[in-house]
Amino acid sequence: MxxxxxxxxxxxxxxxxxxxxxxxxxxxxxxxxxxxxxxxxxxxxxxxxxxxxxxxxxxxxxxxxxxxxxxxxxxxxxxxxxxxxxxxxxxxxxxxxxxxxxxxxxxxxxxxxxxxxxxxxxxxxxDAATNRSAAGRAADLVISLTADRPARILTHCNTGRLATAAVGTALGAILELAGRGRVEEVLVDETRPLLQGARLTTWELGEAGVPHRLCVDAAAAAAMARGLVDCVLVGADRIAVNGDVANKIGTYGLALAAARHGVPFIVVAPESTCDPTLADGSGIVLEERGPEEVTGFGGVQVAPARSAVFNPAFDVTPAELITAIVTERRVIRPQGDGDGDRGSLAERVAAQTREVADFPFPGVRFQDLSGVYAQPRLVRDLAHALAGAYRGRFDHVLAVEARGFLLGMAVAQASAKPLTLCRKPGKLPGPLHTVSYDLEYGTDTLQIQRDRIPPDARVLVVDDMLATGGTLAAAEKLVTAGGGRVCGHGVVLEIAALAGRRRLYPSQVFAVHTVGGAQ
Known part of the structure; x- marks a missing residue:
């Protein structure tokens, strides 16, 4: 003591x-x-x-x-x-x-x-050592999945030192991120009916000096829709072999909302929470508690005395809604592809990128991203990262032919925004907006249909690579011609030596991975 x-x-x-x-x-x-x-x-x-x-x-x-x-x-x-x-x-x-x-x-x-x-x-x-390890792993994962800035995190119930012996699980990860200067704000679900979030999590965050706001449980989905959440971090009470997770009631609803809005949903828990005897969540016994927790609070009756009550203390979140489960030993991707999920997002891109000399012309060092697109989980994580970098700032996605289509579709799905395709000549019926531009090894032309970009639309332009910037600059001109405005550009890889970012200034560019050599 x-x-x-x-x-x-x-x-x-x-x-x-x-x-x-x-x-x-x-x-x-x-x-x-x-x-x-x-x-x-x-x-x-x-x-x-x-x-x-x-x-x-x-x-x-x-x-x-x-x-x-x-x-x-x-x-x-x-x-x-x-x-x-x-x-x-x-x-x-x-x-x-x-x-x-x-x-x-x-x-x-x-x-x-x-x-x-x-x-x-x-x-x-x-327990303290276990939580420190899990919190560090989870913090690394959050940084890899979100934009390169302090994150806005939503959490549910209490998962700090009060829920453990020390440090905490999901809240431990939040405090670890705060210690690294990577937390802008924490939205704390009140967690009805006993208000563990309101009473306990806000108390712990206040003692730690972490910026936070209390959030009515029913407002969490609206916060995601308004672009106020970059990541959801929760704990767990039992984890089945397939990745189904039992946690405080309301967690399942958060996972549904996060999936709808493309927000990473991460569970942090010790290995002791994993139950090797349960194949899936259907076998988890969900505790139901007394009606008095719902019909009244603090000694004050708020519902008619004879009201029947449904008061489960927990729910089960299906594995397919969970981005990752982090323990002190590992990062589990319930729908993932194993060892390829290890490392930061930039490291994972680098591991799947191949440099090809003298292609398509002598003297060019081509960055082949085919391996990236062969990894479904990596593509999903890239989409979440790009959407998260501009969350709340765009309402339309423009994808550039050809490989940009693959990433653009994933970003549109992750953000639940409409997608427009920017194509080479002869691929789209008119009327069209057209622009020609210089490449590092030639010229090219891009087109979009005139009625696909709504007036005043905020557009995120997505492509796989930024080299000289000519392609993305042309795409920006097409957006402007249609009456929209570009909120920024998102790419998987940037070749810094070709200075394409300067050509796009003052538009913002978010690149997951940067290399220095010329293409």
């Missing part, structure tokens, strides 16, 4: 479990001293101790309590300890961490009270 505060959310003190009473926050910081398994079970059920990792650790400490209680110094009443362990493991059914923590502590039962306690205390120390 430090003064009258714990340095972690829970711990052990002279034969008792000591924990922060999360029911009292943010108005009062109050510690509970729990000297029996019965009191600990009640603390878990009443959410005085909550959060999947935290209740797993509480379960382990509870076994240590039981062994001390049922030991006479020479022998342990094993039957009584197993009875208490069952009470602990069944206190809340959804989070797999609780049963995991109890089972792990029980394995040390042959070593007596001191052996069990040593295991539980080791788990507390491991």
């Amino acid at each position: 430090a003064g009258n505060r714990l340095t972690t959310s829970l711990g052990w003190d002279d034969g008792a479990v000591v924990a922060v009473d999360q029911r009292a926050l943010p108005h009062e910081y109050r510690l509970l001293r729990l000297e029996s398994v019965e009191h600990l079970v009640e603390a878990i059920r009443s959410l005085a101790i909550r959060g999947a990792p935290a209740i797993g650790l509480a379960g382990a400490l509870g076994v240590a309590l039981s062994v001390r209680r049922h030991s006479n110094g020479r022998t342990v009443d094993v039957r009584a300890v197993h009875h208490d362990a069952t009470l602990l493991a069944e206190a809340r059914p959804t989070a797999v961490n609780l049963r995991w923590g109890v089972s792990r502590a029980l394995r040390r039962l042959p070593d007596g009270p001191e052996g069990v306690l040593a295991e539980a205390l080791a788990m507390l120390d491991e």
Whole structure:
């Protein structure tokens, strides 16, 4: 302890479990001293101790309590300890961490009270290290998937040090990003009906000095639609083998909204949250809680007394809606392609790019991106990154022939914006806008149909590569001819030595990967 505060959310003190009473926050910081398994079970059920990792650790400490209680110094009443362990493991059914923590502590039962306690205390120390590792991995992933600027992050429920022993999972990643100067703002879902986001997450962010705003749960989708969210970060209570995730009620709705608006949806959780016995989320038991949590709050009745209530504490988010699951050991892409997902987005592009000498003419070093387009997950992540770089600033996508079509379609899908194709001559029926331009090794012409760019449309121009800038400059002229305006250009690769960015000035350019050599 430090003064009258714990340095972690829970711990052990002279034969008792000591924990922060999360029911009292943010108005009062109050510690509970729990000297029996019965009191600990009640603390878990009443959410005085909550959060999947935290209740797993509480379960382990509870076994240590039981062994001390049922030991006479020479022998342990094993039957009584197993009875208490069952009470602990069944206190809340959804989070797999609780049963995991109890089972792990029980394995040390042959070593007596001191052996069990040593295991539980080791788990507390491991939790902090585990969370730091997962938070760092998740922060790296967020940076790779979002624009090169401080991110606007939305989170749900509480996943900080209160929900773990220390550091936190999703909130730990947010604090890691903030420490790197990569957080513009955090939108915090209030998390009805018990307001863990409003009461606990805002309290933790306030103590850490991270800019944040409280968000009504029902406004989260609207925030994404308005371009206020670059990434969603949440925790988990149980993860099935296929990547289905059980988490606080409301998470599934967030994932649907994120998929609709092309916002990366990332789950951060320890490996202990992964359940190897469940093939998919259909087997997850979802806890339902009492109606009083919904019909009233703070002792005030807000609904008619006889109203029937549906109050599930959790929901299951299907794997296909999840961009990535990050643990202390790995980044899991539920719909991904394995090792090709490792590294930053720029590193992944570089790994799939091949330089071809003297093509299409002698002296040209051609950057072949065919390998990039052979990786579906990489294309999806590129689309999210390009859309995220201009989120809220465009309402139309213009893709340039030919390889720009592949990326442009993905960006249009990721952002749910209409797509216009910018083509070579003879490919589109008229009337047309036409512009000719110089290439680094010749001339070319581009065309768009006159009625495809609405007047005053804000257009994001997408192509695979920026070399001299001639192609993108021509595309910008076509947008202007149609009455629109270019909000910026997005490319996979920029060849810096050819200075194409200067030709496009003052328009903004976002390039995922930059190389220095001439094409």
